[in-house]
Amino acid sequence: MDIDELMKRLFELYPEGYTNGSRDPFFVLISTVMSHRTRDEVTYPTAVKLFETFSTPEEMAEADVEEIETLIRDVGFYRVKAGRIKVISRILLEEYEGRVPDDMESLLKFPGVGRKTANCVLAHAFFQDALAVDTHVYRLSNRMGLVRTKSPEETEIELKKVFPRRYWKHINLLLVKLGQNICRPISPRCEICTLNDICPKILR
Structure with a gap:
């Protein structure tokens, strides 16, 4: 071919x-974590709803996990993902000054992030050849x-x-x-x- x-x-x-909604690295990271085992037509509007309430790592880390669960209830395994969102947000604050890293090695350290998610972040948020x-x-x-x-x-x-x-x-x-x-x-x-x-x- x-x-x-x-x-x-x-x-x-x-x-x-390769554009698909927001290019903010934090939004891309969190929405891609949310997308696992969930249809795109569900993931994106649910992520938008979440970010209308909590839009930064600081706000996510401080939020009650039950409130995150309520906001992302439409995605699959929402309870697991809500916990991961809080952990990811805390790690970003403690180790990366609140900024999403732009390298594969660092991204793979986050819970719920595999190569597919990391490559999505690198390609869609940082425009790298991933x-x-x-x-x-x-x-x-x-x-x-x-x-x-x-x-x-x-x-x-x-x-x-x-x-x-x-x-x-x-x-x-x-x-x-x-x-x-x-x-x-x-x-x-x-x-x-x-x-x-x-x-x-x-x-x-």
């Missing part, structure tokens, strides 16, 4: 590229024959070999949107897909 042609078509379909792999990216990149992998971690490594660095930070949101709207897990809408003449459709 011609990678430049693939990206050209995805950018035409989703011209906003490649975040979630279930959509893992599924679509294998379905389209871009890689043959068995885990998100392996997929990240292999996709970095396939895509030039300039595309890395765009891949997550572009493929997520494609996976949600067209290349769905069941009954993909291949007939209307902008990639239907270059995709091998290996799982059809």
